Amino acid sequence: MANQDLNKLRQNIDLIDNEILDLLNQRANIAIAVGKAKEGSDKTFYVPSREKAIYARLTQNNCGPFPNDAVCKVFREIISASLNMEMPMKVAFLGPQSTFTHMAAMLQFGLSAQLIPMKSIPAVFEEVERGRAHYGVVPVENSTEGVVNHTLDMFFNSELQMIAEVMLEISHNLLSKTGDPEKIRKIVSHPQSLAQCRHWLETNMADIPQMDVASTAAAAQLATGDESVAAIASHAAAVQYDLQVVKAKIEDNPNNFTRFLVIGKKTPEKSGADKTSIMFSVKDEPGILYRMLEPFSQRQINLAKIESRPMKEKAWEYIFFLDLIGHAEDPEIAEAIEELRSHCHFLKILGSYPIAGNESSIGEQR
Numbered sequence: 620m621a622n623q624d625l626n627k628l629r630q631n632i633d634l635i636d637n638e639i640l641d642l643l644n645q646r647a648n649i650a651i652a653v654g655k656a657k658e659g660s661d662k663t664f665y666v667p668s669r670e671k672a673i674y675a676r677l678t679q680n681n682c683g684p685f686p687n688d689a690v691c692k693v694f695r696e697i698i699s700a701s702l703n704m705e706m707p708m709k710v711a712f713l714g715p716q717s718t719f720t721h722m723a724a725m726l727q728f729g730l731s732a733q734l735i736p737m738k739s740i741p742a743v744f745e746e747v748e749r750g751r752a753h754y755g756v757v758p759v760e761n762s763t764e765g766v767v768n769h770t771l772d773m774f775f776n777s778e779l780q781m782i783a784e785v786m787l788e789i790s791h792n793l794l795s796k797t798g799d800p801e802k803i804r805k806i807v808s809h810p811q812s813l814a815q816c817r818h819w820l821e822t823n824m825a826d827i828p829q830m831d832v833a834s835t836a837a838a839a840q841l842a843t844g845d846e847s848v849a850a851i852a853s854h855a856a857a858v859q860y861d862l863q864v865v866k867a868k869i870e871d872n873p874n875n876f877t878r879f880l881v882i883g884k885k886t887p888e889k890s891g892a893d894k895t896s897i898m899f900s901v902k903d904e905p906g907i908l909y910r911m912l913e914p915f916s917q918r919q920i921n922l923a924k925i926e927s928r929p930m931k932e933k934a935w936e937y938i939f940f941l942d943l944i945g946h947a948e949d950p951e952i953a954e955a956i957e958e959l960r961s962h963c964h965f966l967k968i969l970g971s972y973p974i975a976g977n978e979s980s981i982g983e984q985r
C-alpha cells in the first residue's frame with residue numbers, strides 16, 4: 620500500500636477517535652448528572668443491574684467486526700470511569716495483588732476504582748462494615764473444589780448483603796524463575812489451586828513435594844526468590860513477579876470457574892434476572908428437610924444451589940444456604956421465604972443480585 624493511502628486511512632482513524640472522545644465526554648457529563656440526581660436519595664451510585672443491561676444491549680446490537688469481548692472490555696472502563704466521577708469507589712478484596720480475587724474485582728469494577736488488598740476474608744468484611752470501603756470482593760465457591768466455607772460463615776454475624784456475583788474462569792500456570800522444569804524441587808500454591816491441579820501434578824510432577832501457602836500471589840513471590848521453587852498462579856502473577864511459564868493451563872477441569880461475591884450495605888435494584896441467597900437453620904422436626912423445600916416447589920421457584928454447614932455453636936445442627944432464582948421483592952419469593960421462616964430457628968436474606976454469566980476472563984489469565 621502506498622504511503623499516501625496509509626496516511627489517508629490514519630487520518631480517518633484520527634477523525635473517528637476525535638468523535639469517540641467527544642461522545643465519551645458527552646456521556647461523562649450525563650453520568651455526572653446521574654450522580655447528582657442520586658445524591659441525597661436512597662439510590663446507590665453503583666448499579667450492577669444497569670451495567671449488566673448495558674453490556675447485554677450493546678453485545679446484542681453489535682454488528683461487528685469489533686468483537687463483543689472487546690465491546691465489554693471498553694465499556695467496562697467507560698462505566699468504571701463514569702462511576703468514579705459520580706463517587707470515587709473504594710473496593711476491598713481478598714489480596715494480595717494478582718490473585719484471582721483481584722482479577723474478579725478488576726473485572727467487576729474496572730480500573731478506575733481504588734482496589735484495596737486485604738489479608739483475610741474477615742478483614743474484607745470489616746473494611747466494608749466500617750465504611751472504609753464501599754464494597755468488598757471475596758471468593759465463595761469453585762466449580763471443582765466446592766464452597767469457600769469461610770465466606771459463607773461470615774454472613775452469620777454480618778449485616779452485609781450480597782450485591783453482585785462474578786464468575787471467573789480460572790486457569791492455572793506452573794511458574795518459575797527460569798521456566799526450566801528440571802530445576803523444580805518444590806511446588807507451592809494456595810491449597811485450592813493445588814487441589815484443582817491434583818491430577819496434572821500426580822501425572823507430571825509426582826516426585827516433587829508440594830507446600831500450601833496463603834495465596835497464589837504469595838506462591839509467586841516465593842518463586843521469585845528461589846529458582847528451585849515453582850508456583851501455581853495466574854498469568855497476571857507471572858507478569859507482576861517476573862516469572863516464566865513452565866506449563867500453562869494445568870487445571871484438571873478445563874471448565875474451572877470460581878464464583879466471587881460483591882458484598883455491600885444495600886440491596887441493589889432488580890435486574891429482571893436475579894438470584895436471591897438466604898441462610899437459615901431449621902427446627903428439629905420429622906420430615907423437616909422435605910418441608911423446608913416445599914414452599915419453593917409449590918410455587919415452582921427454581922433452586923440454584925443448596926449447601927449445609929455445621930453450626931459452630933451447636934453439635935449436629937446445621938445452617939443451610941439456599942440460592943433461589945428470583946428477587947426477594949418478587950411476591951412469590953417473598954411468600955415462600957416467609958413460609959419457610961415458620962419452620963426455622965432463624966432465617967436471614969443475604970441479598971438479591973443479578974445472575975452472572977460466565978464472564979470472559981480478562982485475558983491476563985490465559
Ligand SMILES: O=C(O)C(=O)C[C@]1(C(=O)O)C=C[C@@H](O)C=C1
Binds near residue numbers: 665667670697699702
Ligand atoms: O445509570 C446509573 O445509575 C449510573 O450511575 C450510570 C452508570 C453508567 O456509566 O452507565 C455508572 C455506574 C452504574 O453502576 C451504572 C451505570
